[in-house]
Amino acid sequence: MSTDTYLPDAEWRSRPGLAELLDVLGGRQGQIRFVGGAVRDTLLSLPVADIDCATVLLPQEVLDRVRQAGLKAVPTGIAHGTITAVTPGGPVEVTTLRRDVSTDGRRATVAFTEDWQEDAARRDFTINALSAEPVSGRIHDYFGGLADLCQGRVRFIGEPLTRIAEDHLRILRFFRFHARFGKGAPDADALAACAARANDLMALSRERIADELLKLLAVEDPAPAFATMLEHGIWRPVLPEIDLQGLARLRALIERERAAGLGPDPLRRLAALLPPDPPLATALAVRLKLSNAAQRRLAAAAGRTEEVEPLRALAYRLGREEAIDRLLLSERDVAALAELEGWDRPRLPLGGGDLIAMGLPAGPVVAKTLQAVEARWIAEDFPAHARALALAQEAVDQLLRPAQ
Incomplete structure (x- = not known):
């Protein structure tokens, strides 16, 4: 269903070249909308880095229109309908509306559609399925995403087990999005499905797992999410090294990061x-x-x-x-x-040649002596050239003294 909510004005909506791009892609005719994170984060007054759009136009027509407007168009994922339009204000991803034909838990075969709700239904969570008309800012919410966003609830669109079967990575994405946007306990149905299908993570590439793991660790405080994941055995199939002791160390580190004024x-x-x-x-x-x-x-x-x-x-x-x-x-x-x-x-302000010039015979003793000089130089907190030379001279004199 559609709502009477409108996208607030935000700085990113005035990026150079964005209005021209939207105009050439039918923004005034209802052929393109903002989708995904740009809509969600703007509603939460969060900064927006990436702009994603969806369109009823087919990929080749998007390419042609963007290039005719004098902008660079890159077919970054044209097989799946995605074109990157490079505007003076930055790249904008434009993807043709899609529906899934088949999925296997790792990838999907898609077909293009003109049905906005059908495309929104492909998205994982209700808060990610919001779209906004570029001119009026009117928001379309087919699955209750606005209410979930307001209540801090991360909820799958449709049956959680089915959505996880379509893409196993959604297990990890659920915990990341709950860590970032959730309030209180995780959605019970989603959590039960993630726990039941945790072994599905073994079918994913380790690169995809690493990407989600690091994204989760980048949120302000991922410790509660990790606690829930450990309690329900989410990491056990793919990262058994993560345990309760590690969780305690993570919590301590987060406190120390904050004390030091450092970000995640x-x-x-x-x-x-x-x-x-x-x-x-x-x-x-x-x-x-x-x-x-x-x-x-x-x-x-x-x-x-x-x-x-x-x-x-x-x-x-x-x-x-x-x-x-x-x-x-x-x-x-x-x-x-x-x-x-x-x-x-800093760099040690002398080398082996300086030691030889001080009388040390060439050979393995030069490298060994240089290491000893460097150790003293480090211990004295990296003094300037004159003191480094003095340390070297002391070392050489000590070595030569027994031979005199």
């Missing part, structure tokens, strides 16, 4: 969920097909100990983010983070 960091929070075991962290990161940089960072965080090392020394040895991870995952005072403000990793 998904990788750091993932590290908190894992025990301090570098081989385990590395194996999990590889299994999730995370980037090499992410793998190194998780392994560094997992190598944390109770030993106290100056934060700058740690940052020099491991990297800035890795040092911050180590500190926040420990019990050390978060005020120590001030040591890294305005600090860039």
Whole structure:
């Protein structure tokens, strides 16, 4: 059914080139609407990053019209009806209305339609199925999404078990959306369905699981969602490493992030969920097909100990983010983070040639001595060139003294 609710004015609606794009795609004739997150988040007075539109126009006609208007059109997902129009204000995704022909839990075969409600019915949750006319701002709500949004309720459109069978990733999406938009206990029917079908997650690619996991960890406080997921065995089939001890570490980290005035960091929070075991962290990161940089960072965080090392020394040895991870995952005072403000990793201001010039014979002893000098230089908090040379001279003199 349609409502008499209207989309509030928002900054994103005035992005350069957006009005022209909507006009050429039939915005005044009812051929295109805003859909999804842009509508939902605007109603909640949240910032909007991505603009998605749906249209009755077929993909090739969208391409032709956008290009005739002098804008770049990229067929990013044309087989599924999606065109990206590049406007001066940023990209806008335009997708032809669709209906599912068949699904297998991982992907769907679709056909195009001109039925707005049929397209909205494909979406997972009622709060994601809202659409808005671009000129009037009038909102269309076919499944009670406005009421659910107001009440902080994340609810599947239709039968939850059926929707999960269509796309198993919806299990993880349910918990992410509840963590971000939900109030109180999760929808009982949705939770029961997710728990019943948790083993379906094993059919998904590890990249899709990793993407949803990190998105969930990026919400302000994902700990309640993780608690519910652990209680109902959601992670057990695909990430058995996550347990109640990890949940306790995650909660402690969130408190320390807030105390330090830092925003959510998904990788750091993932590290908190894992025990301090570098081989385990590395194996999990590889299994999730995370980037090499992410793998190194998780392994560094997992190598944390109770030993106290100056934060700058740690940052020099491991990297800035890795040092911050180590500190926040420990019990050390978060005020120590001030040591890294305005600090860039320095370079040791001398090399092996300087040691040889001081009289040290060439050979393996040069590298060994340079390492010892570097260790003292780090311990003295990276003094300037003159002091570094003095440390080097002391080391060389000590080595040469027995031979004199």
